[in-house]
Amino acid sequence: MTREVGGGATPGHVWIDGEILPADGSHLSVFDRGFQLGDGVFETLRVRGGHPTELAEHVARLHRSAAGLDIALPDGLDGTLSDGIAALLAADGLGGPSGDASVRVTVSRGPFRGRGLLPPAEVVAPTIAIQAWPVVPPPPDHLERGLHLVASAVRRDPENPLVALKTTSRADYVYARLEARRAGADDAVFLTIDGHLSEGTTANIFLVRRGELATPSLDCAILPGTTRSWLLAWGRRVGLRPVEGRLRPGDLAEADEAFLSSSVAGVLPVTRFAAGPIGDGVPGPWTRRAREDREAMILAGGDAS
Helix, strand or coil, rough: CCCEEEEEEEEEEEECEEEEEEEECCCCCEEEEEEEEEHHHEEEEEEEEEEEECCCHHHHHHHCCCHHHCCCCCCHHHHHHHHHHHHHHHHHCCCCCCEEEEEEEEEECCCCCCCCCCCCCCCCEEEEEEEEECCCCCCCCHHHHHHEEEEEEECCCCHHHHCCCCCCHHHHHHHHHHHHHHCCEEEEEEEECCEEEEEEEEEEEEEEEECCEEEECCHHHCCHHHHHHHHHHHHHHHCCCCEECCCCCCCCHCCCEEEEEEECCCEEEEECCCCCCCCCCCHHHEEEEHHHHHHHHHHHHCCCC
8 A cells, every 4th residue: 555654645565577565675786777877768657547548658658768778678568567557556555446546667777787888788687667656636726827837958959869768867857857946937848959849847848829739849859748649639629730840939938828748747737938928827728628638538548539
């Protein structure tokens, strides 16, 4: 079961390489390349009422990220992860009809006692971990007031092959979130090296303007989010024209509405960028509808259609 610590729930267990273990135990070797070098990949998804949302899409992206780093995944991993998620949620009391969990799957290249950047030539079994936390609803203020974003000083290079891989190397993202904190903002948005919008620290970004649902294209150094894909299809269904393109910071500042999207937090309104308001400075009707429709889809069992 999860435990209450300091007013919040903390995991009671973790799943490591096929075993359910106490969360507060010692689990990884200090020689694990994920710990030493950030040499690993991960996915985070939401499991509502025991139903993983877009599990197939997340596992497919995990495979693509692992392939990008030449991390060999074991045969049958997809089924193993599905079973492991269910077992972990059951152990922590998060798998029933009322369960709502944020699940992270992490794959490290595994432990290697030598030194150096180049992966070892011999076969090293990857370390595979699953963690779960109760989903904490966004603060009411985030939904009623909206988020304040600033531009990060970290620039994204669209030619960098790593930008489309969800790796455990997160220093850029931590740095950007610290920038936001220092600026008194809620989050930061990355720009490309030529000044186009890229993505937030944990989310894709969308603009609503003149009947369009606009978002940075895949060649803007973004991670192709599963919620992003769902929203583009949602836009077509509700009468917004989906546009994937090269957007400038000025486009965000001048949008009618804006929001961030991620697998666990869902759709969160953005109402301020840098020093100025976006639109009327309050969450707009399309943003509210996008959040409601996404949450309804998840509640209904996580069907991505």
